Amino acid sequence: MVTFEQGRIAGNELFEVEHQRLSRLVADMDRLREGATVEELAGEAPPCLERWQLVQRPASCLVGLSFGHPLLPGIGRPIITSDLVLLTTDGSWARTVSRWYRLGTPADPESASKGYRPWN
Structure with missing residues (x-):
């Protein structure tokens, strides 16, 4: 999840990194839909994961009362909600x-008034 201030995206490195990461994912999904193979998309030397398991x-995410x-x-x-990707700092x-969700009154108004900045 990336926090951001509305109108101040320029210079937000974490926002740009996440945008590029998700853009590549969507581009791969589009190419698969068009008939590309995974081998074509993975490139010449993709990493290999041994002894892997699904966990x-x-x-x-968010919980709350939906309207x-x-x-x-x-x-x-x-x-x-589904996985949270972006949250405005306010x-x-x-x-x-x-x-997108427009957020109303938080369950804990005191912490929300300070802004949500999990990495600060």
């Missing part, structure tokens, strides 16, 4: 893998 790890969600109807419906907007 799951926690990812940042106006296009797929989860209801007023004040408790939800858990805590007013969040972008998950699926969509």
